[in-house]
Amino acid sequence: MKYESVIGLEVHVELKTKSKMFCGCSVDYFGKEPNTLTCPVCLGLPGALPYPNKKAIEWCIKLGLSLNCEIPLSSKFDRKNYFYPDLPKGYQISQYDEPFCRNGSVKLSSGKKIGIRRVHMEEDTGKLTHTTIDGEKATLIDFNRSGVPLVEIVTEPDFRTSEEVIEYLKKLQQLVRHLSISNADMEKGDMRLEPNISLRKAGLKVLPKYKVEVKNINSFKFVEKAIDYELKRQEEILEKGETPAQETRGFVEESSSTVSQRTKEEASDYRYFPEPDIPPFVWKKEYIDKLKVELPELPDEKTVRLSETYSLPFVSAATIVRDPNLDKIFEETARIGQGSFGIAPIDTANAIINRRVNIENKNPNEIAEQISSARVKSQISDKELTRIIEKVLATNKKALEDFQKGKEEAIMFLIGQVLKETKGKATADKVKASLLAKIK
Amino acid sequence: MNNLNNLTAKQAREGLKEKKFSSLELTKACLERIKKTDNKLNSFVTVGEEEAFENARRSDNLISGKEDKPLLGIPIAVKDNFSTKGIRTTASSKVLDNYIPPFDSTVVRKLKEAGAVIIGKTNMDAWAHGSSTETSDYGTTKNPWNTQRLPGGSSGGSAAAVAADQCVVAIGSETAGSIRQPASWCGVVGLKPTYGRVSRYGVVAMGSSLDSPGPITKTVEDSSLILKVLAGKDDLDATTSPLPAGDYTESLMANIKNLKIGVSSEYFIEGIDKEVESAIKKAIKKLEGLGARIENIKLFDPNYAIDVYTIIQRSEVSSNLARYDAIRYGFGRDRFGDEAKRRIMLGTYALSSGYYDQYYKKAQKVRTIIIDDFKKAFDKVDVIVAPTSPSLALPIGASKESTMFGELSDVLVEPSSIAGLSGINIPVGFSRSNLPIGMQIIGPQFAEEIVLQTAFTYEQETLSEAWRNLKPKL
Numbered sequence: 004m005k006y007e008s009v010i011g012l013e014v015h016v017e018l019k020t021k022s023k024m025f026c027g028c029s030v031d032y033f034g035k036e037p038n039t040l041t042c043p044v045c046l047g048l049p050g051a052l053p054y055p056n057k058k059a060i061e062w063c064i065k066l067g068l069s070l071n072c073e074i075p076l077s078s079k080f081d082r083k084n085y086f087y088p089d090l091p092k093g094y095q096i097s098q099y100d101e102p103f104c105r106n107g108s109v110k111l112s113s114g115k116k117i118g119i120r121r122v123h124m125e126e127d128t129g130k131l132t133h134t135t136i137d138g139e140k141a142t143l144i145d146f147n148r149s150g151v152p153l154v155e156i157v158t159e160p161d162f163r164t165s166e167e168v169i170e171y172l173k174k175l176q177q178l179v180r181h182l183s184i185s186n187a188d189m190e191k192g193d194m195r196l197e198p199n200i201s202l203r204k205a206g207l208k209v210l211p212k213y214k215v216e217v218k219n220i221n222s223f224k225f226v227e228k229a230i231d232y233e234l235k236r237q238e239e240i241l242e243k244g245e246t247p248a249q250e251t252r253g254f255v256e257e258s259s260s261t262v263s264q265r266t267k268e269e270a271s272d273y274r275y276f277p278e279p280d281i282p283p284f285v286w287k288k289e290y291i292d293k294l295k296v297e298l299p300e301l302p303d304e305k306t307v308r309l310s311e312t313y314s315l316p317f318v319s320a321a322t323i324v325r326d327p328n329l330d331k332i333f334e335e336t337a338r339i340g341q342g343s344f345g346i347a348p349i350d351t352a353n354a355i356i357n358r359r360v361n362i363e364n365k366n367p368n369e370i371a372e373q374i375s376s377a378r379v380k381s382q383i384s385d386k387e388l389t390r391i392i393e394k395v396l397a398t399n400k401k402a403l404e405d406f407q408k409g410k411e412e413a414i415m416f417l418i419g420q421v422l423k424e425t426k427g428k429a430t431a432d433k434v435k436a437s438l439l440a441k442i443k
Numbered sequence: 444m445n446n447l448n449n450l451t452a453k454q455a456r457e458g459l460k461e462k463k464f465s466s467l468e469l470t471k472a473c474l475e476r477i478k479k480t481d482n483k484l485n486s487f488v489t490v491g492e493e494e495a496f497e498n499a500r501r502s503d504n505l506i507s508g509k510e511d512k513p514l515l516g517i518p519i520a521v522k523d524n525f526s527t528k529g530i531r532t533t534a535s536s537k538v539l540d541n542y543i544p545p546f547d548s549t550v551v552r553k554l555k556e557a558g559a560v561i562i563g564k565t566n567m568d569a570w571a572h573g574s575s576t577e578t579s580d581y582g583t584t585k586n587p588w589n590t591q592r593l594p595g596g597s598s599g600g601s602a603a604a605v606a607a608d609q610c611v612v613a614i615g616s617e618t619a620g621s622i623r624q625p626a627s628w629c630g631v632v633g634l635k636p637t638y639g640r641v642s643r644y645g646v647v648a649m650g651s652s653l654d655s656p657g658p659i660t661k662t663v664e665d666s667s668l669i670l671k672v673l674a675g676k677d678d679l680d681a682t683t684s685p686l687p688a689g690d691y692t693e694s695l696m697a698n699i700k701n702l703k704i705g706v707s708s709e710y711f712i713e714g715i716d717k718e719v720e721s722a723i724k725k726a727i728k729k730l731e732g733l734g735a736r737i738e739n740i741k742l743f744d745p746n747y748a749i750d751v752y753t754i755i756q757r758s759e760v761s762s763n764l765a766r767y768d769a770i771r772y773g774f775g776r777d778r779f780g781d782e783a784k785r786r787i788m789l790g791t792y793a794l795s796s797g798y799y800d801q802y803y804k805k806a807q808k809v810r811t812i813i814i815d816d817f818k819k820a821f822d823k824v825d826v827i828v829a830p831t832s833p834s835l836a837l838p839i840g841a842s843k844e845s846t847m848f849g850e851l852s853d854v855l856v857e858p859s860s861i862a863g864l865s866g867i868n869i870p871v872g873f874s875r876s877n878l879p880i881g882m883q884i885i886g887p888q889f890a891e892e893i894v895l896q897t898a899f900t901y902e903q904e905t906l907s908e909a910w911r912n913l914k915p916k917l
Binding site for chain 1: 524525526532534539542544545546548643644645646647648651652678679680681682758759761762764765766768770771791794795796799803
């Protein structure tokens with residue numbers, strides 16, 4: 004490989020606090036009538052002032068702690084000044100040189116560590132809709148989203164492949180869901196990501212002289228496509244002896260490509276200065292320690308514990324942990340299953356992972372019962388099953404012929420007939436396997 | 444009863460309680476005075492007659508029902524940068540010519556809860572940028588004592604309205620001198636509370652780290668009465684202090700025995716008006732005669748504060764005015780006056796990448812040094828006394844020749860403003876040309892009680908002086 008990719012990520016996560024970052028309005032804007040969740044503060048009316056949401060800051064710090072960040076004992080908000088119609092004050096309240104959290108890391112399954120440069124708090128903007136009204140082009144502004152708490156997580160440019168990026172993103176998504184601080188739903192815009200992508204000659208350690216930021220990516224699948232497209236595009240430019248432009252590009256879903264949005268002649272001048280409306284924060288060490296203690300068991304820790312406690316393969320434990328609700332169901336069911344029904348935890352795990360049992364709206368006791376009865380069902384002897392299969396095949400010659408002619412759906416009919424004959428004593432899996440062995 | 448509008452808040456309150464007159468009569472008297480005199484003064488941008496009458500009637504009903512609130516039925520004028528629900532709020536800029544806020548500023552809410560009748564919005568320098576009211580898009584306010592003269596600013600409309608008895612009490616806001624300086628030029632009492640003592644919520648922002656709302660009144664006692672209503676932590680303004688507010692009327696007593704008063708020669712700057720100088724020195728002698736101990740102290744040259752203030756305030760202004768981007772409020776940026784444009788440009792420059800450290804950050808460092816300078820001084824003395832303005836009210840048009848007019852005429856109030864201190868202007872007499880002279884008393888942060896007490900003592904001792912009976916001839 005002639006080039007090495009250098010990729011960093013900026014991820015924005017919207018917090019699901021009750022109220023917005025600096026006012027009492029609800030953050031639950033999805034699908035709401037435009038401009039119904041607003042007040043003088045999030046509309047930026049003259050004289051209105053921000054009052055910081057303590058819960059949101061606490062969650063931001065908890066996320067930072069979960070990402071192994073340092074939490075400086077002093078921090079502050081700054082104003083990021085720029086003009087855009089979705090920004091009612093003409094500035095965004097963000098954090099510049101003193102973020103709540105810095106210098107963290109995330110470990111990938113390969114053991115590689117991705118550095119977290121900073122985790123900071125800011126406010127979301129309103130939303131613009133470009134439309135036509137009475138034959139005239141118009142832009143509408145909805146301020147329902149204005150002021151929703153937003154956490155930005157910035158990594159070091161430590162990623163080398165799109166696979167690493169996706170693994171990191173999945174871990175991050177899982178983490179914020181575990182902390183119950185965001186739904187992190189990409190489609191709804193709860194989680195937004197912007198990779199910075201560049202290439203350098205293999206073996207070099209310095210950062211490339213340019214970087215390309217890609218926006219408009221709203222699914223993990225598209226991150227991969229966008230990164231792979233960019234790497235190829237940049238390599239072609241470098242091959243010609245040129246340097247790719249420092250720019251922001253947008254991902255285009257239809258063609259799985261990126262197009263230039265704006266070129267950065269130089270870094271934007273946001274005229275950052277300390278937000279005078281919010282006094283700086285000085286934390287006591289005990290407060291940060293308290294937040295640390297309050298953290299729930301994190302996904303990585305939980306995976307190891309489940310794997311060790313219940314003798315599960317690591318992959319199974321990881322699968323259970325990935326779903327934020329599954330781990331509790333599993334642990335309870337495994338306990339009851341083992342105690343009352345003599346089911347090994349691994350069997351409970353497999354039954355739950357493969358959805359062989361219905362876990363929707365069922366309590367662990369019911370789930371354990373299901374697993375237990377499923378085991379009983381397959382107690383039917385092979386001899387008895389073979390007898391029934393032979394009987395069914397003899398009375399359904401037409402279906403057998405259809406199947407042998409290549410009509411796949413005929414097998415389903417035969418399985419159904421056998422299950423009926425066994426009076427529910429055999430499982431469908433088992434019947435299918437035996438049936439196929441017989442007729443193939 | 445004649446001339447009800449001449450009453451102080453305390454007198455009005457007693458008269459209303461004793462049913463000597465009604466709130467409606469009192470409110471009518473003020474509105475009639477406005478009708479009669481405002482064509483000469485131009486103190487008001489908006490007068491809310493109908494709403495005032497309605498509230499006065501409501502107050503009278505409450506008074507009949509034996510309800511007692513600290514400002515029940517008292518007509519109050521509010522500077523036009525305080526958001527008033529349903530009443531146009533322009534900050535004297537045509538950019539906001541037809542902006543009607545859907546909410547009350549905390550100060551207005553508290554006044555209303557205390558029973559006050561808001562009669563109108565007073566003129567000011569546009570966006571509070573100035574010390575003359577000459578930058579107002581609604582015309583210059585005139586000084587009631589001499590209509591050829593300026594009232595000072597930016598709360599010039601409020602100071603003129605109180606001096607001319609167009610209202611009982613007015614509310615102003617000070618960023619650096621905007622309460623004390625016009626109070627001085629108009630011969631009334633103007634209190635600038637400590638930064639964070641009174642909520643800024645709903646006050647059209649100017650210098651966010653400096654803005655302090657406060658009362659402009661006819662007496663020191665009224666000042667304490669209003670401060671008592673306004674002071675305190677506000678859950679809508681994160682910069683308000685959690686320190687409990689004092690009982691400023693209870694603590695008011697005429698006794699300053701052994702109070703240590705600092706006097707700094709740096710505050711009698713070169714070029715100071717001779718009559719101002721001698722009047723203040725005479726007032727200091729009087730305070731000494733009342734038992735205070737006068738100590739000579741050394742403070743930084745107040746001129747340093749001008750540079751610091753200019754950088755910090757312009758920077759904050761450039762950001763605070765960004766929201767008037769022509770998308771909302773109906774009018775575009777072309778409606779900004781020259782002064783606002785100058786401040787936006789200077790502030791934008793000072794915050795630019797590469798200049799931030801050189802200007803804004805450095806200014807903040809010097810600000811800290813000035814704060815420390817005052818701290819040292821207050822280790823030795825309880826309050827500091829100085830002239831409020833180095834000059835008498837200047838002629839109309841004076842600000843037009845100087846783009847730094849405000850900074851220069853506010854030089855003696857700027858250091859204490861950037862240090863966030865408490866301070867008050869009280870009238871101490873008149874010049875031969877019949878213009879008021881004001882003295883400021885500066886206290887440490889959250890020392891409003893001692894500042895008011897010193898002012899009250901001086902006022903009570905000089906009540907019988909002949910100049911106290913003067914009224915502007917309008």
